[in-house]
Amino acid sequence: MRVDLVVCAITARALRVVLWRREEAPELGAWSLPGGFVADERESLRHAAERLMAERTGLTASFLEQLFTFGDPGSDPRGPFVSVTYLAVVAGAPKPRDCEFHDARKAPRLAFHHGDVLKMGVDRLRTKTEYSTVPLRFLEEPFTLSEVQNVYEVLLQRELDKRNFRRKFLALDALEETNELRREGAHRPARLYKTSPKKPDLLKEKGILFPF
Amino acid sequence: MRVDLVVCAITARALRVVLWRREEAPELGAWSLPGGFVADERESLRHAAERLMAERTGLTASFLEQLFTFGDPGSDPRGPFVSVTYLAVVAGAPKPRDCEFHDARKAPRLAFHHGDVLKMGVDRLRTKTEYSTVPLRFLEEPFTLSEVQNVYEVLLQRELDKRNFRRKFLALDALEETNELRREGAHRPARLYKTSPKKPDLLKEKGILFPF
DNA sequence: CCAAAAGTGTTGGCGTTACACCCATGG
DNA sequence: CCATGGGTGTAACGCCAACACTTTTGG
DSSP states (O other), X not given: OEEEEEEEEXXXXXXXXXXXXXXXXXXXXXXXXXXXXXXXXXXXXXHHHHHHHHHHHOOOOSEEEEEEEEOOGGGOTTOSOOEEEEEEEOOSOOOOSXXXXXXXXXXOOBSTTHHHHHXXXXXXXXXXXXXXSGGGGGSOSSXXXXXXXXXXXXXXXXXXXXXXXXXXXXXXXXXXXXXXXEOOSSSOOEEEEEEOTTOOSBOTTTTOOOOO | OEEEEEEEEEETTEEEEEEEEOOSSSSTTOEXXXXXXXXXXXXXXXXXXXXXXXXXXXXXXXXXXXXXXXXXGGGOTTOSOOEEEEEEEOOSOOOOSSSXXXXXXXXXXXXXXXXXXXXXXXXXXXXXXXXXXXXXXXXXXXXXXXXXXXXHHHXXXXXXXXXXXXXXXXXXXXXXXXXXXXXXXXXXXXXXXXXXXXXXXXXXXXXXOOOO
16 A cells, blocks of 8 residues: 655745656656555554655655545556555745655656646645635744735735735634744834644634635 | 445435444444445455445445545554545435434444544535535435425525525526426425536535525 | 835625515315 | 415625735845
């Protein structure tokens, strides 16, 4: 049983995913997603996902969620594998080890079923952006509201109105104001925020969403 | 590798799920979900789900979707299984073979992790009710608008306004009007509808949802 | 004093909700 | 003619989207 990962980060106003160049046949030299095998019958799937993420990329996920389980034996030339896929979000702009971040919209053709997995991961992320605070996981704490808005704009692929975004996002009550300011560059310093400790990602309470 | 099923139907204004009484240890006599093992490495997960559904309940799903893959070896006393779970919807009010429909809100305690699976299935169904036409799969075609409204009311667990429901649901353009009428009982006959052939279940087009 | 990003309120339009009566039929 | 569920339109309200200027800082 395999675990395959869609590992996402946001840098330079674009969504990036970790790709990996295959070093053996079949599809030698093709791009693929990082992944590997569950160690043995005693390892949980989630543990395998965390372990493989560390082993393959050297990164730690700030959000990790099961995506889908592919179990169509004929679809992989390497053998009749079941592939459990995970979506991972990484905070900040780290450097992965032994692999590269690619712009999610300009990803090359991927080996095996990995193109489908990537699409499913990115779609899920974009959908969640509309009704959850998962996008906050792309940021290192503390962060500014402008940084939050930037993450949402990248994921939703459109610009948002600053005043509306701030009013609406603060109303979610998902953030905690700090007294610190970030001063950088020749302009007014920005107030810093942290995620509120005991708030879930889901916003089903009031059907709150982001249809700006 | 196991496949376990949450099989749902709606009868007598309540959501029902198929439960199965275990006939062997451990948990002999306890209620559980229908399921079984994937036949061999050549059988796809979806095929296994369809096959086990037929074998265990004698029913055919009008909607079948993968739910989640449970892979925590310590959680099942029978062994270190991976359990791929599916959500199934059955149209009409059929009689399952060798098992029983229970009211989803009054389900007894279930064996193993099946309580979690049931909750996950019912939650998913209720969530999908708000932004998809999956609930139509509970109906045999052709159906009346009142029957559609009844299904949505059962799933959303509240009453909906008849005029608003009709206007909004017809605007989805997910139904096809037929010229037939259903005449039953001492009242005006109801117009019959079918699902529109080429409409997807998802209504992401216009962010349409059901916050009545 | 200039540039650059942070921060802040109000209004009009549209979509949602609330609401009551007539219609067609069988018995 | 009576009971039963089918079928239909409008008006008030609230929420969403659009919009521009002041503040604070570094250089």
